[in-house]
Amino acid sequence: xNQRLINKLSEQGLLSPESxxxxxxxRLFSVHWEVTxxxxxxxxxxxxxxxxxxxxxxxTIGHQVILLAIGLTCGLCFVIANKKKRPFSRHxxxxxxxxxxxxxxxxxxxxxxxxxxxxxxxxxxxxxYGSATFIPMLVLLFSAYYFDHLGVLSLAITNFAAWMxxxxxxxxxxxxxxxxxxxxxxxxGVLLGAILMxxxxxxxxxxxxxxxxFTYDNFGVHILFIAVLAGMxxxxxxxxxxxxxxxxxxxxxxxxxxxxSFYFMMITVLYLYIxxxxxxxxxxFYTNLDLGGxxxxxxxFIGSAVAVVRxxxxxxxxxxxxxxx
Amino acid sequence: xxxxxxxxxxxxxxxxxxxxxxxxxxxxAVEMAGIKTAFPEILxxxxxxxxxxxxxxxxxxxxxxxxxxxLVMMAGLNNENFIGGLILFWGGCCYAMLELWWVQDxxxxxxxxxxxxxxxxxxxxxxxxxxxTDFDLEGSFLCGVICAIATWMTxxxxxxxxxxxxxxxxxxxxxxxGFEVSPIAADLMPxxxxxxxxxxYVLFSRLSGKEQFRHYEACLDVLTTAALITLYMAGNYxxxxxxxxxxxxxxxxxxxxxxxxxxxxxxxPVYIYFGIRRKDRIRLRTGLILLGMIVFTVRxxxxxxxxxTAMVLGGAVLIVAAWAxxxxxxxxxxxxxYEADESGEEMTGLKAAEAIIIAQTFHKTPQPDDSFxxxxxxxxxxxxxxxx
Numbered sequence: 001x002n003q004r005l006i007n008k009l010s011e012q013g014l015l016s017p018e019s020x021x022x023x024x025x026x027r028l029f030s031v032h033w034e035v036t037x038x039x040x041x042x043x044x045x046x047x048x049x050x051x052x053x054x055x056x057x058x059x060t061i062g063h064q065v066i067l068l069a070i071g072l073t074c075g076l077c078f079v080i081a082n083k084k085k086r087p088f089s090r091h092x093x094x095x096x097x098x099x100x101x102x103x104x105x106x107x108x109x110x111x112x113x114x115x116x117x118x119x120x121x122x123x124x125x126x127x128x129y130g131s132a133t134f135i136p137m138l139v140l141l142f143s144a145y146y147f148d149h150l151g152v153l154s155l156a157i158t159n160f161a162a163w164m165x166x167x168x169x170x171x172x173x174x175x176x177x178x179x180x181x182x183x184x185x186x187x188x189g190v191l192l193g194a195i196l197m198x199x200x201x202x203x204x205x206x207x208x209x210x211x212x213x214f215t216y217d218n219f220g221v222h223i224l225f226i227a228v229l230a231g232m233x234x235x236x237x238x239x240x241x242x243x244x245x246x247x248x249x250x251x252x253x254x255x256x257x258x259x260x261s262f263y264f265m266m267i268t269v270l271y272l273y274i275x276x277x278x279x280x281x282x283x284x285f286y287t288n289l290d291l292g293g294x295x296x297x298x299x300x301f302i303g304s305a306v307a308v309v310r311x312x313x314x315x316x317x318x319x320x321x322x323x324x325x
Numbered sequence: 326x327x328x329x330x331x332x333x334x335x336x337x338x339x340x341x342x343x344x345x346x347x348x349x350x351x352x353x354a355v356e357m358a359g360i361k362t363a364f365p366e367i368l369x370x371x372x373x374x375x376x377x378x379x380x381x382x383x384x385x386x387x388x389x390x391x392x393x394x395x396l397v398m399m400a401g402l403n404n405e406n407f408i409g410g411l412i413l414f415w416g417g418c419c420y421a422m423l424e425l426w427w428v429q430d431x432x433x434x435x436x437x438x439x440x441x442x443x444x445x446x447x448x449x450x451x452x453x454x455x456x457x458t459d460f461d462l463e464g465s466f467l468c469g470v471i472c473a474i475a476t477w478m479t480x481x482x483x484x485x486x487x488x489x490x491x492x493x494x495x496x497x498x499x500x501x502x503g504f505e506v507s508p509i510a511a512d513l514m515p516x517x518x519x520x521x522x523x524x525x526y527v528l529f530s531r532l533s534g535k536e537q538f539r540h541y542e543a544c545l546d547v548l549t550t551a552a553l554i555t556l557y558m559a560g561n562y563x564x565x566x567x568x569x570x571x572x573x574x575x576x577x578x579x580x581x582x583x584x585x586x587x588x589x590x591x592x593x594p595v596y597i598y599f600g601i602r603r604k605d606r607i608r609l610r611t612g613l614i615l616l617g618m619i620v621f622t623v624r625x626x627x628x629x630x631x632x633x634t635a636m637v638l639g640g641a642v643l644i645v646a647a648w649a650x651x652x653x654x655x656x657x658x659x660x661x662x663y664e665a666d667e668s669g670e671e672m673t674g675l676k677a678a679e680a681i682i683i684a685q686t687f688h689k690t691p692q693p694d695d696s697f698x699x700x701x702x703x704x705x706x707x708x709x710x711x712x713x
Contacts, residue, residue, distance in 0.1 A: 004536065005339060014359045019352045028657050029604045032665040034613060035647050042643030044686060049636025056633060098663070099651050102644075109687060150676055154684035169685045214677050219684075262372040270378060295396065301389040305382045309438070312378050316371040 032098070039102045047109035054117055067117060070110055077107030085147060092211045093148040104147045108155065112136050133163040150215055157196065157219050164188050168223045179230035186231045190244075193224025201255075217255075221264065224248060225271040232278060245275045260319045266312070273308055277301070327540050328428045328481045333367030334540050337434070340364060348670065368434035379437030387445045391415050409456035416449025424481075443482050447474050464501035468494045479544060488544040492551045496521070504572060511573060515559045515585070522556035546607060553596060553611045560588030563622040589622050604660065 006023050009015045015023070050070050057063040081104045084096045095101050115136050118124045125131040140156035143149065161168040166188050167176040179185050200216035203209055228248065231241035249272040256264035280300055284293045327334070339360065347357045371379065394415060401407040423442035427433045454470050455462060462470075475491035478484060499521060503510040510517065526549055532538050533545035558564050562585040569575045579585060593615035600609025624635070654663040665672060 005342060009339075009343075009360065012363060014363055015352065015356060019356055022351045023346065026660065028662040028664070029606075029660055030662050030664060030666045031609075031650070031654070032663055034609065035650050035663060038613070038643050038650075039647035042640045042647060044640070045636045046640025046644060047687070049633045049638075049640055052633035053637060056631075097651070098665075099648055105683065106644075150680035151683035154680040155687060158684045170681065171685060211673065215680050218677070218681070262374040266374040266378040270381065291396075295393070298389045298393045298396065302386050302393070305385045305389070309379055309382050309386075312375050312382070313371070316375045320372070 036098060039099065043102050043106045043109070047106060047113065050110065051113045054113065058121075067114070070114055070117075074107055074110035074114055077103050077110065081107055081147060088146065088148075090208045092209070095148075101149065101151070104143065104149050105151055108140055108143050108152050111139060115139075130163050133159060137163055144212075145209060148209070150212070153212055154215050154219070157215070161192055161219075161223070164192050166192060166223070168192070168219050173222060173226060177226075179227070180234055183234060186227050186235065189223050189227025189230070193220045193222075193227060196220030197224060197251075217264065221252060221267060225267075229271065229275060229278075232275060238282075242275060242279055245272065249275075257315075257318070262316070262319055265315050265319065269308060269312060269315070273304070277304065280304075326480045327483055328424060329434050329483075329540075330367055330432065331540065333432065333434065336364040336366065337368055337370065338539075340366065368432050369436055370434050371436055376435060376437035376440070380441045381437075383438045383441035384445065387419060387441065391449075405456055405459070409453045412449050412456065413453035416446045416453060419449060420446035428482075439482065440484065443478055443484060443487065447478055447487075450474055463505065465498055465505055468497035468501060472498055479541075483541050483544050485543050485547045488541075488547050489551055492525070492548055492555075496555055515565050518559035519556055522552045522559060526552035526556060550607050550611055553608065554615070557588070557592045557596075557611075557615050557618070560585055560592065561618060561622060562586050562589045563618075563625055589619060593619060 003024075006015070006020060010017075010020045050066070050073075054063055054066050054070065057066060081100060084100055086093050086096055116132070119132040125135055137156055137159040140152055140159055144153035144156050158167075158169055166185060167173060177185055177189070179189075196216050197220040200213040200220060203213045203216065225245070225248065228241050228245045232238045232245065235241065249268055252264060252268040255261075256268060277300075281297060284297050284300075287293070289296065343352060343357055343360045346352050347354070352360075370376075391412070394411060395402065395408075398407075398411060401411075419442050423439060423446060427436075427439050427442065433439045451471060451474060455467075471494035472491055475487050475494060479488045479491050496518060499517065500514065503514050503517060529545050529548045529552060533542060533549065538545065562579065562582065565585050566579045566582075569579060593612045596608045596612030596615065598612075599605065600607070600612055620639070623629070624632075629635070630638075651663050654661055657664075667675065
């Protein structure tokens with residue numbers, strides 16, 4: 001709050017002298033996000049660089065030294081992280097300090113590099129059942145709960161998805177999944193989405209690391225909706241997928257109004273809108289109305305978008321009483 | 326100049342700031358309630374995510390309605406001027422709806438609907454101009470038109486992205502006009518742009534904080550940042566050399582290259598220095614981001630070491646430096662602290678967003694069928710884009 005505003009409020013008698021004093025105290029300048037970003041970039045560069053370094057030196061004597069360095073750094077990070085860590089609890093555990101978060105992250109990333117190397121060079125886990133991806137995933141998942149780390153949890157989730165053969169990171173979810181050439185991916189996506197949504201639901205239901213629910217649901221909702229929509233667009237029995245879509249939509253709608261989440265509400269409404277519009281357009285296309293079809297389509301979009309705008313405005317009002325993300 | 330109800334804007338700011346002070350425990354619940362009744366919410370601003378939804382839906386409506394009009398007027402569509410006129414007419418309709426209906430009557434402010442209509446009417450006006458001139462515009466003229474439209478929209482609706490568009494197109498206008506006017510101006514272009522940016526920076530930072538421009542505070546912040554960035558970019562060796570090669574066909578080292586190397590190295594630390602000295606977040610952050618540009622520029626022309634060694638060393642240096650700052654600021658010193666300003670609730674949201682960024686940037690993990698592919702290959706260019 002700036003000086004001007006404080007004066008204005010206290011002149012109108014809206015601020016008690018004590019609050020005025022508090023507000024006028026000189027503020028500290030927080031460099032939190034600047035330093036955190038540097039730390040994050042450092043972890044990104046270091047773990048990436050070490051990965052390439054081992055890869056490039058694979059046939060020389062140097063790579064064992066590098067590997068040793070990675071192993072030692074990784075172990076050191078885990079030891080530090082473990083020493084400073086607060087005791088485990090089923091609820092949210094705050095990090096002892098902000099730097100600690102990135103030590104945990106670095107430790108986990110280096111561990112993955114290490115495991116991958118061992119697998120590639122000595123084939124320690126064998127080649128069956130994708131265990132080379134599954135075991136790091138388990139380690140990540142355990143670390144996420146043990147250290148209470150959302151970033152590691154989301155790494156575990158993307159690894160789990162990779163193990164199932166699907167990409168769920170924001171950039172790759174549409175570009176890297178070839179739903180049209182490999183329709184099995186659609187079912188994988190639905191299964192993965194269902195698993196993640198269940199995990200989110202259970203975390204909340206049994207109050208076990210409740211704050212992880214958002215991350216589970218966020219990945220789950222997108223892959224689930226996208227896979228079901230892909231099923232509608234590409235498979236013959238599209239109407240079945242449409243029914244599934246409606247079911248999921250109803251569930252997400254219920255959940256988002258329970259949690260008072262604007263984000264999930266908006267996503268649910270938009271995905272459902274895409275699904276419904278596809279059904280209408282498909283029907284218009286197959287009834288051969290020529291120009292009339294195009295007219296009807298345009299009228300449909302204008303009318304339905306106006307309706308959805310109204311719906312969103314009403315939902316906004318409903319959720320606003322107690323807002324969160 | 327601003328289209329929105331000024332009292333409404335003031336009340337929104339007061340409520341926002343009081344809310345954040347209330348969350349930090351600096352004002353009591355009774356005071357908060359008093360402030361709320363004394364400065365009631367006049368403007369309609371929905372949640373940010375609802376705003377995104379409303380923006381997309383409004384865009385759908387605008388585009389489909391234009392399609393419908395075109396369909397009705399299909400007979401005239403072989404005439405270019407007719408199409409241009411139609412788009413212009415539609416842009417005018419959008420603008421009238423925006424001003425008279427949504428802003429004045431419905432009191433929408435950053436609701437997504439007003440944002441979408443702002444961009445739709447500006448886009449339609451620009452498209453109509455391009456159609457009228459037979460798609461044959463000089464670069465400078467195009468930039469001039471964009472700048473004029475965007476400036477008007479910024480003044481009316483105080484949209485940050487619009488302000489950025491206006492500034493970018495103004496710089497573009499000077500750039501292209503210089504090349505069209507004379508070769509001397511073209512040679513002096515880096516200095517012209519640097520001077521203009523410096524002037525713009527001084528102007529915008531003076532205006533920011535003045536009471537009569539309080540509704541443009543956010544726009545002015547964006548503009549000062551943009552001016553600092555163009556000031557640096559115009560003097561950056563890489564930009565000068567590559568743009569010179571592109572526009573004038575000059576290859577090889579730049580004449581008086583040493584001067585541009587000095588600019589390249591000196592400007593970001595100067596920004597950071599003044600940022601710390603004056604406790605100015607804009608200069609501090611811009612300087613930090615531009616440090617990445619120094620690294621990029623040097624690496625582009627002089628390969629001092631292989632990329633992975635540079636990444637490991639750079640990463641280690643960054644971690645150690647950040648660690649040192651955190652240790653140093655354990656107790657606040659000289660008015661600086663490492664503690665975040667955000668309340669616990671805001672932090673929860675930011676942490677969730679950070680988790681998604683982590684998943685995106687570190688996702689390259691081993692796949693079962695790829696026998697040997699390590700992660701981190703995408704990390705090389707991370708220098709300038711990490712500010713989230």
